[in-house]
Amino acid sequence: MATHVREHRDNLVQRLPLLQLVFVAAVVLIGGSYWFVQVVHGDYYRELAENNRLRNLPIKAPRGLIFDRHHRRLVENTPSYNLLIDRARAADLAASLEFAGGVLERPAAELAELVERPAPSAPFQPVLVAEDLNLAQVARFSAAALEHPEFEIDVRHLRLYRHGPFTAHTLGYLGEVTEAELARPGSPYVAGDLVGRRGIEQRYDLTLRGEDGEQVVTVDSRGRLREQSGRRPARPGQRLDLTLDLELQQEAAVYFDRRVGATVVLDPDSGELLAVVSAPSYNPNLFARRLARDEWRELLDAPHDPLQNRALQNTYPPGSIFKIVVAVAALSEGVARPSDTAFCSGATTIYNRRFRCWRRGGHGRVNLREAIKESCDVYFYQLGQRLGIARIAEYARRFGLGAPTGVDIAGEKAGLVPDPDWSLRVRGERWYSGETISVAIGQGPLLVTPLQVASLMATVVNGGRRVTPRLVRGERNDPGAADLDPAAVAVVREALIAVVAERATGAAAQVDGLTVGGKTGTAQVVRQKTWVDSATLPYEQRDHAWFASFASDGRSRLVVVVFVEHGGKGSAAAAPLAKKLYETYYRPATGRQPA
Amino acid sequence: MRPITGPLPVVSLPEDRPRLRYLAKVRWLLLAVAVALSAIGLATIHSASSELPVDYLPRQAVWVAIGLVAFLVAFAIDYHKLVKFSLAFYLGSLVLLVAVLLFGQEVGGARSWLGFGRWRLQPSELAKVATVLLLARYLAAVNRRVLGLKQVGVASLIAGAPMVLVALSPDLGSAAMFVPMLGGMLLLAGVRWRVLVAGLLIAVVVGFVSWNVVLLDYQKDRVRTFLSPGSDPLGAGYQLRQSKIAVGSGQITGRGYGQGTQSQLRFLPARHTDFVFAVLAEEWGFLGAVATLGLFSAYVLSGARVAARARDRTGILLVVGLLSVFTVHVLYNTAMVVGLVPITGIPLPFLSYGGSFTLANFFATGLILGVDFRRYVNR
Numbered sequence: 001m002a003t004h005v006r007e008h009r010d011n012l013v014q015r016l017p018l019l020q021l022v023f024v025a026a027v028v029l030i031g032g033s034y035w036f037v038q039v040v041h042g043d044y045y046r047e048l049a050e051n052n053r054l055r056n057l058p059i060k061a062p063r064g065l066i067f068d069r070h071h072r073r074l075v076e077n078t079p080s081y082n083l084l085i086d087r088a089r090a091a092d093l094a095a096s097l098e099f100a101g102g103v104l105e106r107p108a109a110e111l112a113e114l115v116e117r118p119a120p121s122a123p124f125q126p127v128l129v130a131e132d133l134n135l136a137q138v139a140r141f142s143a144a145a146l147e148h149p150e151f152e153i154d155v156r157h158l159r160l161y162r163h164g165p166f167t168a169h170t171l172g173y174l175g176e177v178t179e180a181e182l183a184r185p186g187s188p189y190v191a192g193d194l195v196g197r198r199g200i201e202q203r204y205d206l207t208l209r210g211e212d213g214e215q216v217v218t219v220d221s222r223g224r225l226r227e228q229s230g231r232r233p234a235r236p237g238q239r240l241d242l243t244l245d246l247e248l249q250q251e252a253a254v255y256f257d258r259r260v261g262a263t264v265v266l267d268p269d270s271g272e273l274l275a276v277v278s279a280p281s282y283n284p285n286l287f288a289r290r291l292a293r294d295e296w297r298e299l300l301d302a303p304h305d306p307l308q309n310r311a312l313q314n315t316y317p318p319g320s321i322f323k324i325v326v327a328v329a330a331l332s333e334g335v336a337r338p339s340d341t342a343f344c345s346g347a348t349t350i351y352n353r354r355f356r357c358w359r360r361g362g363h364g365r366v367n368l369r370e371a372i373k374e375s376c377d378v379y380f381y382q383l384g385q386r387l388g389i390a391r392i393a394e395y396a397r398r399f400g401l402g403a404p405t406g407v408d409i410a411g412e413k414a415g416l417v418p419d420p421d422w423s424l425r426v427r428g429e430r431w432y433s434g435e436t437i438s439v440a441i442g443q444g445p446l447l448v449t450p451l452q453v454a455s456l457m458a459t460v461v462n463g464g465r466r467v468t469p470r471l472v473r474g475e476r477n478d479p480g481a482a483d484l485d486p487a488a489v490a491v492v493r494e495a496l497i498a499v500v501a502e503r504a505t506g507a508a509a510q511v512d513g514l515t516v517g518g519k520t521g522t523a524q525v526v527r528q529k530t531w532v533d534s535a536t537l538p539y540e541q542r543d544h545a546w547f548a549s550f551a552s553d554g555r556s557r558l559v560v561v562v563f564v565e566h567g568g569k570g571s572a573a574a575a576p577l578a579k580k581l582y583e584t585y586y587r588p589a590t591g592r593q594p595a
Numbered sequence: 596m597r598p599i600t601g602p603l604p605v606v607s608l609p610e611d612r613p614r615l616r617y618l619a620k621v622r623w624l625l626l627a628v629a630v631a632l633s634a635i636g637l638a639t640i641h642s643a644s645s646e647l648p649v650d651y652l653p654r655q656a657v658w659v660a661i662g663l664v665a666f667l668v669a670f671a672i673d674y675h676k677l678v679k680f681s682l683a684f685y686l687g688s689l690v691l692l693v694a695v696l697l698f699g700q701e702v703g704g705a706r707s708w709l710g711f712g713r714w715r716l717q718p719s720e721l722a723k724v725a726t727v728l729l730l731a732r733y734l735a736a737v738n739r740r741v742l743g744l745k746q747v748g749v750a751s752l753i754a755g756a757p758m759v760l761v762a763l764s765p766d767l768g769s770a771a772m773f774v775p776m777l778g779g780m781l782l783l784a785g786v787r788w789r790v791l792v793a794g795l796l797i798a799v800v801v802g803f804v805s806w807n808v809v810l811l812d813y814q815k816d817r818v819r820t821f822l823s824p825g826s827d828p829l830g831a832g833y834q835l836r837q838s839k840i841a842v843g844s845g846q847i848t849g850r851g852y853g854q855g856t857q858s859q860l861r862f863l864p865a866r867h868t869d870f871v872f873a874v875l876a877e878e879w880g881f882l883g884a885v886a887t888l889g890l891f892s893a894y895v896l897s898g899a900r901v902a903a904r905a906r907d908r909t910g911i912l913l914v915v916g917l918l919s920v921f922t923v924h925v926l927y928n929t930a931m932v933v934g935l936v937p938i939t940g941i942p943l944p945f946l947s948y949g950g951s952f953t954l955a956n957f958f959a960t961g962l963i964l965g966v967d968f969r970r971y972v973n974r
Contacts, residue, residue: 011740012783012911013903019779019915020899026926027892031885033933037843038881045843049856 058190061210062157064237066171066200068246069274069473074167077157080288081133083141084126085115090150099148103140104130126152158288159194159201163246165281166253169309170244170409170471172199173284197287198309200240200471203408210237241473243272251584252277252562255577261545261564262310262450264469265581268458268550268559271467271478273407275581276451278310304565312405312412315447316563319521320375321548322396322442324460324492326383327372329395331488335386338491341367344378351434355381358522372495375505375520377441384440389431392439393419398483399456400466401448406477407469416447443524453548454561460496461550461557464489493517500549508575509549511582518549518578520571542566547574551582558585614971621968622901626666628894629960632945633659633953635887636871640948642853643867643874651867651948658950662957669961673969677962678735678909681728685753688725691718692760699764717951719769722757724955724962727776727916729753734784735908741785747794750781762805767814768927768939772920774798779919780912834864839934841870841877842884849880867948869940872932884929887946891925901967910966917959 037045066075083100090096094108097115101108115127133141133153141151159174161167174194182189188206189195196205213234245265252263256279265275282299299307308314330336346362348355357363357377363370371379384392396402402417416422418439420431438444448456451469459466464484468477496517500510505520523544545567550559560578567573637659641652677684695718730753737746754777762770782791806815841857844850855877857863866874876884895918902914921944928943930936942949944956 009906009908009911011785012908015783016899016903016915019782019919020896023895023899023922023926024892027888030926030929030933030935031888033930033935034842034876034881034884034888037839037933038845038876038884039847041843042846042881045840046846048840049844 059213059215059232059234060156061212061234062236063159063174064204064208064210064239066208066240066242068242068244068249069272070245071241072246074162074171074242074244074246076160076162078160079155080131080158081135081138082128082154082156083130083133083137084152084154085129086126086150086152087115090148096148096150099144100129100141100151103137104133106130126154132158159285160288161284163250164283164285166250166277167244167246168199168281168284169278169311170199170242170249170276171284172201172203173197173287174201175287198307198411199409200242202410204240204472208237208240211235242471243267243270243274243473244276244471245274245585247584248275248581249277251275251580252577253279253281255580256280259564259567259573260304260310261562261567261574262314263563263577263581264311264450264454264559264561265585266454266458266467266469266559266561268461268467268557271458271469271476272473273454273469273471274558274585276309276311276409276471278308280304280306282306309409309411310450310563310565312407312409312449312451315413315415315449316544316565317444317446317523318401318442318448318453319523319544319546320377320442321453321456321519321521321546322439322446322448323372323375323380324456324496324519324548325396325399325401326380326387326392326440327368327492327495328399328460328484328488329387329391330383331368331491332395332485333387333391336368336383338368341365342371342376342379342382344371344376346378348378348381350381350385350437353434353437355437368491369495369498372492372519373498373502373505375499380440381437384437387440389419389433389436389439392436393417395484396446399459400479401446401452401456405449405451405455405469406479407451408471412451413449415449415452416445418445442521450561450563453546453563454559457548457550457559457561459484460489460493461552461559463493496550505571508571509547509578509582511551511579511586514551514553514582514586516549516551516578516582518547518575520569520575521546521548522569525566539566542568545569545573547571547578549575549578551586553586558582617968617971620971621964622897623964625894625897625901625960625964625967628890628897629666629945629957630663632887632890632894633662635875635890636943636946636948638852639871639875639878639946640867642855642878643858643863643871645853654950655948655953658953659957661950662953665954665958666961666964669958670965670968671961672965674913674962674965675909678728678732678913681725681732684725685722685729685757688718688722689757689760691716692722692757692764694718696760696763717949719757719761719764719766720951720955722761723769723772723776723920724917724958726754726757726773727780727913727920730777730780730916731909731912734780734912737784738908739785741787742781742790744790746784747781747786747790750777750784751794762809766940767810768941771939772923772941775919775923776916780916783912783915834870834938835934837863838870838873838932841873842933845877845880845884847881849876849878849883852878854878869928869938869942869947870932871946871948872929872943875946876932888929891929891944895922895925898963901963904970905966906970910970914963914966917963921956921959 062077065073065077068074085096085100087093093115097108097111101111104111111129114129138153141148141153144151161171161173175197177189177191177193177195181187181195182191196202196208201208211234214232216231248265252265252275256263256277260279262279263275263277264273266273280302286295331338343365344357344363346357346360355377358375362378363374363376366374366376366379368379370376396417402415404412404414418435423429423431435444439446455466455469463486465481466479468479470476496519497515499505499520500507500516500518509516509518523546525541525543543566545564547562549561550557560581562574562577564573637652637655640655641650644651730750733753734746734750754773758770758773837857841855841863844857845855850856855874857877858866858874863870863873872884872887875887898914898918898921902911902918905911905914924941924944927936927939927941931938931941942952945953
């Protein structure tokens with residue numbers, strides 16, 4: 001039996017080497033796989049592992065706050081919580097949305113629509129589900145983090161404009177960066193950034209935004225933060241101190257509650273703008289969250305285009321305010337002396353064409369001072385005829401018309417100072433000499449912005465020295481002397497004081513205790529054949545009302561320009577606001593309460 | 596042919612005790628490797644459990660200690676005696692497998708554990724040893740150069756019964772281990788190649804039927820995920836991907852003990868059990884992985900040496916059966932960790948955390964060395 005067993009025992013062992021060989025081959029194969037994964041592709045997997053655990057979290061730099069000249073906060077940053085979903089982490093998307101819908105009190109189907117909207121650029125990026133969650137909702141999502149790791153709460157700081165529509169045009173608002181802005185070489189933005197749109201927010205975006213930092217964190221497989229490693233702190237945006245005076249800004253904005261137009265309040269010494277108001281306005285806080293399409297449409301379709309900054313983006317005929325320029329030009333060029341008189345019978349005929357004065361009966365015999373005071377058109381028709389369009393245009397440009405003032409808000413219009421060159425180039429027809437006569441009283445193709453008029457008034461107040469209007473306190477960038485005869489400017493300035501003081505067209509702006517000077521303007525929208533009371537016309541055909549003025553209490557001076565679109569006569573529609581603003585501004589000096 | 600229940604040929608007499616001086620001739624390397632692997636396992640389990648709710652190191656240490664006792668028991672008992680009672684063991688383990696299907700605790704989708712208070716037993720581990728013993732007994736008794744179809748059929752039935760029960764639990768990984776056991780033992784026992792090929796064909800057919808009828812969805816998902824890992828980034832493909840990242844990021848020398856980010860930051864699932872080798876590969880690199888594979892190879896090749904010099908058919912078959920199971924565990928697990936084969940719940944002997952499994956491996960080591968010890972027994 002033993003031999004029998006032995007025989008078959010050997011037979012059993014016969015195939016053993018084969019099994020060993022198979023085993024060794026398998027071990028070599030597996031060892032080779034480890035070689036490939038660990039040695040050949042090791043760098044690749046090491047990097048994957050690093051990405052697995054390291055996340056770069058952006059640290060958003062807080063955007064600089066904006067203050068008015070008296071350190072009153074105009075803008076603040078308020079935290080806002082957004083809900084994001086990482087679809088790749090959701091085990092059951094429908095269940096996740098059901099849960100979110102329950103917390104947000106919104107139908108899950110509505111959320112599904114948002115979430116399933118394709119995001120072409122980054123399919124694995126978390127998708128925004130809801131904005132501006134309240135703290136209770138945030139707490140519920142945080143508490144459910146274990147069951148619903150797919151949800152993320154994103155904190156971002158929203159801009160809250162404390163005074164909403166009152167400062168809307170000046171401050172601007174924020175909007176998400178566009179693809180085009182991102183593509184621009186050297187663009188400091190990353191996708192999803194909010195950048196300034198319009199106003200100060202746009203002009204000073206790089207100052208305000210600071211520089212985002214970065215936090216490298218180690219996370220575990222559930223995305224939970226385990227430790228913080230590298231950290232590059234954010235450089236907060238710088239604060240901006242504006243030259244605006246919130247009180248004046250508000251007062252002007254309130255005055256324009258039901259009017260359309262603009263107001264500019266300017267310190268002629270420094271060029272600092274104390275108020276820039278455009279009406280109608282809009283609520284910039286609407287832009288803080290994603291604007292629904294119909295909301296956007298509503299804003300675009302609103303009457304009188306509230307997004308437009310009328311103080312510097314719309315141009316209007318200056319009307320009689322332009323007589324300041326013509327008067328200074330005539331005096332400087334020696335075509336008229338202050339004592340020269342003209343007879344106004346209510347109309348005159350120049351170049352075989354009849355030009356009417358605004359006063360039907362005429363002003364009788366007037367000198368320059370009286371012509372400015374009474375805004376006599378006939379007197380200025382004659383000055384215009386003597387000066388010619390070339391010299392009028394030259395002086396208009398010396399006052400800064402026809403070019404942007406250089407204010408630190410983007411989108412400023414240059415206006416238009418017409419001359420024969422322009423006529424040929426743009427209109428393709430020669431200058432018609434009768435037009436010179438119209439331009440002499442601020443009509444015709446001449447166009448200015450309210451801000452340019454304020455700048456012009458500052459030049460008058462400064463005796464010919466120009467300042468660049470600006471909204472941010474700091475460095476000045478003034479063009480300096482305007483090549484204007486200070487004596488001529490002084491004569492005109494005295495006449496302007498008479499306009500207010502001597503119960504003439506600007507009388508409504510008189511404030512006791514102050515020296516106030518000003519010029520009303522009534523810019524015709526539609527040329528009238530005869531004397532017509534603008535107030536009887538339909539709204540769109542009514543004249544624009546101007547009041548360009550300055551005041552002084554002997555120490556500080558202030559320029560106020562009020563423009564009311566289709567407001568009728570400047571003396572009635574525009575001057576009263578100037579008075580209010582002077583009262584407010586000089587209240588500490590005069591010690592009186594406004595009426 | 597003798598019926599398997601009939602009297603067995605007497606190949607060793609109970610009074611033939613091996614002399615103690617032969618202890619020196621035993622291939623102790625096998626035990627040394629087992630202990631070394633257990634030590635590596637304990638260290639890796641400790642590192643892997645740093646972020647788990649409990650440290651599995653003390654528990655596994657207890658299991659290793661109990662395993663060493665099991666080794667001594669298996670070594671001391673003459674394997675002929677065990678073989679003699681193998682039918683009883685076998686039937687007993689079948690009863691336990693049925694019991695586990697009826698009353699077992701479900702862990703990870705499979706009803707594989709029997710609970711006894713604080714203790715849990717995995718009857719499939721018991722069934723593997725019992726089946727090897729019974730197969731060894733049957734095939735040794737066949738005592739022919741070439742196996743007939745009938746013997747192959749009977750052997751297949753012996754292996755098939757526990758396999759089906761384990762598969763029903765459903766624990767496919769453990770069930771699959773009966774195949775190499777049967778295959779290895781049949782191959783040595785003299786199965787014809789054509790029968791082996793036919794058997795493989797049958798396995799394919801069975802596999803086809805299993806896929807369409809037997810497999811549960813989560814099991815199918817695992818296979819599908821293997822075939823296209825990108826399709827399910829957070830499901831089973833997630834495991835595969837994270838495991839590969841862990842292994843690959845170890846590079847040549849590893850990230851250092853306790854420094855594996857994949858393991859320490861919980862990216863790697865089942866890192867103290869089925870994927871413990873990924874932790875090892877991450878922290879000790881290619882050198883560590885290859886050294887450990889070398890230890891496993893030393894174990895298997897030493898075991899094969901024991902089989903080659905075993906005294907009788909029973910001994911050879913017993914060692915080969917046990918080694919086959921062990922080998923396939925090692926090969927499949929290490930291949931799975933590196934992404935060569937689909938993820939199945941097949942742990943790594945001596946390294947993975949698990950009581951029954953550790954116990955079974957030490958017991959098997961004891962049996963193998965017991966066979967070696969008794970090769971000089973005179974009759």
